[in-house]
Amino acid sequence: MANYAKRLWLEEDLGDDYRWSYRVSEVLFSGRSEFQEIDLVDTPTWGKVLLLDGKMQSTEADEQVYHELLVHPPLLHHSCPKRVFIMGGGEGATAREVLRHKTVEKVVMVDIDKVVTDFCSKHLARNTKAFADPRLTLINDDARTQLEQAPDGSFDVVIGDLADPLDGGPCYQLYTQEFYRNVVLKKLAPGGIFITQSGPAGFLSCKEVFSSIHATVRSVFPAVVPYAQHIPSFCDIWGYNMAFSDAAQTPLSAEELDARIGARLDGVPLHFLDGVTFQGLRHLNKMVRVALQEEKEVYTVDSARFIHGAGVKA
Template identity: 40%
Template sequence: MWFIDKNSPHQWISHRIKKKVVSVRTPFQHVEILDTPEFGRMVILDGLIQSSESDECIYHEILVHPAMIAHPRPKHILILGAGEGATLREVLRHSTVERAIMIDIDREFVDLCKRFLRKWHRGSFRDARSVLIFEDAFSYLQKTADRFDVIIADISDPADTGPARFIYTSKFYSLISRALKPGGIFVTHATAVHYAPRRNYSHVILTQLRRIFPEVSVSYEFIPSFASLWSFATGSFTCRPQQVPAERIRRRLRRRGIAGLSYYSPETHRRLFIIPPCLRKNMPAGRGDV
């Protein structure tokens, strides 16, 4: 058996399936959990690879730690999406965290992750600091009175239909900005980034972010299971994570008791934000550029 990852009309990548662990349609999406020889266990939503056992640490550590480290004392964290629990896992490494609220629309998917993705969440759902709410992220932001030091969005890629169609818009980012405390930081994955201009949604996401946040910073890394360069973006009114000195990063990692990371480090932090000219020229310009 093979799973075919249809990256584009012109590029399909085949992955041999050792075992089909789960294949089910929830009220919101088609969920597959597969075991593969190359990447170990993989999570696939609506035919798109979301995460793999072998390299999820790259994605989740980059998504979480640059923003969390840039904040001097992140206590209250909001996670939008991230049903596997790996984003929550990385957030809870920071000893400063007092409460981490995770919002996900798909209870059935989260239950599957709790059961079959233990290497991802590592028991983070049971941490006393974590709160799990099953609700649409847009609706939650519209009505919440809570304010957060860091907000992390790990929601499905943009789509023309379904709940995700409201997520990557200036209205959504405006709601996020309202939910941030003074000095707060927002971070989101920003999909694949390409050498060709406007090939996909990364350009759109960055454009919408710049309409709301004065400071927008872009980082990127190659994710092997995605077979693509993947971008991440932070939005803030005051903070630029790429300017945090290496020694301050080391000090904050040490004081927060963070050790044993697989990918993120002070050296990695700096490199993530160095965007080559061939990529930068296809990104929308803004005041937050490096």
């Protein structure tokens, strides 16, 4: 607050009757693609913030945590991840974390919006190096189309870093049982792992999409590990579902996880994640566990007909 007088606020609805606002010290860039409005603003609270259609997508203050939890659990649980497919992830931070794994040889990142990927590769200093990494292939297209065209068994890890299924956009298709069964599972090599960001997972919010995404993943994959962590700039607990294609696989112990972090990563320690952390995150509380167990709704192409466009759960 010290260094500027104007009171410029970004306001974001958190619900129908509930919103927050944070001061903007500078609007660094503004742009627009055929898909969305893109802004980069600086804020005293969150540092630099990437906005898509005016909603906080990622902040300097906490994107590291969100991305560590999206990327490292599946890669660390895999015996030797070499080929990774990222659906979405246009900001570049998901790729950045993947590329820290010494085993990784090839990353295919498919984000529909070229304006976003161009913008982020240029303006997000933390991710610039990742965009330039020769192991990365960046394709601006629909992630489903690209994944369908890949040979079966061609990826060790598939990562879903997409907008929520109920946002009213075409992302819904990428959260359906059919897509998981007919595409994702087939494209994974034996022992392959799938993970998807899974929306709000607090005890008050976990039934919005987290529980249904979990039920959908569970209906296709033999084993699913849900976990969740508070992301301050999302103003909620955030959920992830990590799915093993191999029924025999189980979560690593804290010690095993720590050992793999030490052995496989690029030498710079992880800020947030370690074995004990992951122990905490995957022991969900009773209310969320009950919600997951009781959830009956599986997202299918059929149910998409009703949801798509409305953007609200029936």
